[in-house]
Amino acid sequence: MSSAGDTADQSLTSTISVPIGGFATASREGSLRTFLGSCVGLAVYERRLKLAGLAHVVLPTAPAKSPLPGKYADSAVPALIAALTSLAAGRRLQLTARLVGGAKMFAFQTGPTVGEQNVQALEKALSLAGIPVVSRDCGGGKGRRMTLEAANGQITIETLGSEPKYL
Amino acid sequence: MSGTPLNRYLTACRSAASLASDSLSKWLGRPSAISIEQVEAMPLEKAIGLLGDHEGTVCGCGMAISGSLQGILVLLCDDQAGLALAAMLLGREPSDDDTWGDLEQSAVVETTNIIGCAYLNAMADSTGADTAAMPSPPWFLRDFAPAVMQSIVMAQPLTGETVFLTRTEFTIEGSPARVSLVFVPAEDASERLPGAPA
Amino acid sequence: MTTTPAPKRLLVVDDALIMRAMIKDIAQQAGWEIAGEATNGRECLDRYCELSPDLVTLDIVMPELDGVEALRQLRQEHPDAAVVMVSAIDQKEKLSECIQLGARDFIVKPFDRDHLRSLFQRYLAH
Numbered sequence: 001m002s003s004a005g006d007t008a009d010q011s012l013t014s015t016i017s018v019p020i021g022g023f024a025t026a027s028r029e030g031s032l033r034t035f036l037g038s039c040v041g042l043a044v045y046e047r048r049l050k051l052a053g054l055a056h057v058v059l060p061t062a063p064a065k066s067p068l069p070g071k072y073a074d075s076a077v078p079a080l081i082a083a084l085t086s087l088a089a090g091r092r093l094q095l096t097a098r099l100v101g102g103a104k105m106f107a108f109q110t111g112p113t114v115g116e117q118n119v120q121a122l123e124k125a126l127s128l129a130g131i132p133v134v135s136r137d138c139g140g141g142k143g144r145r146m147t148l149e150a151a152n153g154q155i156t157i158e159t160l161g162s163e164p165k166y167l
Numbered sequence: 168m169s170g171t172p173l174n175r176y177l178t179a180c181r182s183a184a185s186l187a188s189d190s191l192s193k194w195l196g197r198p199s200a201i202s203i204e205q206v207e208a209m210p211l212e213k214a215i216g217l218l219g220d221h222e223g224t225v226c227g228c229g230m231a232i233s234g235s236l237q238g239i240l241v242l243l244c245d246d247q248a249g250l251a252l253a254a255m256l257l258g259r260e261p262s263d264d265d266t267w268g269d270l271e272q273s274a275v276v277e278t279t280n281i282i283g284c285a286y287l288n289a290m291a292d293s294t295g296a297d298t299a300a301m302p303s304p305p306w307f308l309r310d311f312a313p314a315v316m317q318s319i320v321m322a323q324p325l326t327g328e329t330v331f332l333t334r335t336e337f338t339i340e341g342s343p344a345r346v347s348l349v350f351v352p353a354e355d356a357s358e359r360l361p362g363a364p365a
Numbered sequence: 366m367t368t369t370p371a372p373k374r375l376l377v378v379d380d381a382l383i384m385r386a387m388i389k390d391i392a393q394q395a396g397w398e399i400a401g402e403a404t405n406g407r408e409c410l411d412r413y414c415e416l417s418p419d420l421v422t423l424d425i426v427m428p429e430l431d432g433v434e435a436l437r438q439l440r441q442e443h444p445d446a447a448v449v450m451v452s453a454i455d456q457k458e459k460l461s462e463c464i465q466l467g468a469r470d471f472i473v474k475p476f477d478r479d480h481l482r483s484l485f486q487r488y489l490a491h
Binding site (some may be wrong): 021113160 | 190211212215216221223229230231239303304306308309310311312313314315316317318321322325328
């Protein structure tokens with residue numbers, strides 16, 4: 001089953017598209033998908049319970065109140081933890097995280113990009129939450145289509161002109 | 168920006184878009200017209216979703232702008248339109264067999280140069296500035312549409328939750344091709360936009 | 366016995382592939398033979414020496430060595446070099462400089478294809 005911050009989906013095998021600034025969870029056979037340019041996909045997974053969460057992070061730091069907690073690195077982490085905790089229904093969670101995206105697609109961009117800032121902010125927020133980052137596919141100059149499978153935690157990363165990569 | 172300054176900026180944008188359309192017509196050797204004109208401040212999410220739910224590929228050719236006008240200017244088109252540009256410039260009809268190569272990429276880049284410079288010159292003239300708006304060399308990319316839009320909107324430092332952008336879409340006579348020009352002013356340069364209070 | 370005069374030969378200099386393709390296409394339609402191409406001012410000088418073309422089209426903004434400086438050096442080494450400058454609409458001052466350096470003519474991008482074809486036909490007859 002998959003569910004998103006904005007919409008609910010009752011299908012067991014559905015793929016939920018996570019919008020910009022959004023987050024969603026999936027369990028068992030569901031999957032979560034999003035497109036990433038400079039934004040960063042935060043994937044959080046619970047292997048024993050087959051619970052997956054994906055946030056599409058746009059900016060590092062949330063303002064005081066935001067209707068889109070998935071949009072900011074520092075609010076996306078607690079938002080996903082809360083959503084997965086709810087799905088776990090009292091069972092203990094052992095979460096791991098993976099980060100994807102943060103590309104710099106225009107060569108004329110100078111200085112630290114928002115993608116790099118998002119990755120740093122996510123690493124800090126995950127560290128504070130005690131969630132290890134076990135792998136990442138960040139940076140570079142190309143967009144990515146990212147799909148996270150709840151059944152086995154596999155992340156498929158597709159880029160134009162290249163073979164898919166798996167995390 | 169609102170009220171009188173916004174109206175002045177709208178006037179400047181319309182004039183620039185009209186000159187860009189004239190340049191495009193001359194460049195392609197066939198009439199072009201403006202089909203969409205959009206000038207507004209919008210939340211980041213809406214700006215990134217400017218191309219709708221389109222998840223296919225788009226071509227973008229971007230230039231960083233400095234001098235009297237600052238920001239990023241990008242030409243956007245889908246694969247069909249991008250491939251059609253090279254065919255039109257070489258005086259032949261587009262074919263389903265056309266594929267992306269150096270010539271097709273060069274066609275998009277040079278189109279960006281030509282209509283982008285026409286647009287920028289008109290916008291810079293509207294500021295009454297002594298210095299010109301200077302574009303960087305154009306940078307071509309072809310990628311997933313949502314990824315391209317993220318990179319356009321987030322290409323420069325942002326402190327707020329909204330982005331002010333201008334989008335003009337051009338149609339080309341005798342072709343289904345549509346080409347968009349998107350200008351995202353730098354957040355800290357908005358006081359230098361045409362129409363901004365002196 | 367009549368002999369057909371050798372076709373006049375053009376060297377096309379521009380860093381943009383599509384511009385070179387367009388100019389070559391129009392020149393050939395007007396009866397010119399393409400002697401060669403160059404992508405910057407330095408290549409232009411080298412190719413001019415190799416090819417001795419009858420006419421050069423020379424873009425102003427190019428990497429390595431721009432069109433104005435290439436024109437200056439070309440005309441110093443080859444005072445008879447016939448050059449048509451290709452400029453963007455906001456380069457009036459550089460165009461004036463090029464005319465003073467001895468450029469024969471100029472076209473402004475985006476150019477009218479018929480206008481460029483007429484220009485090539487005119488220089489074919491010279």
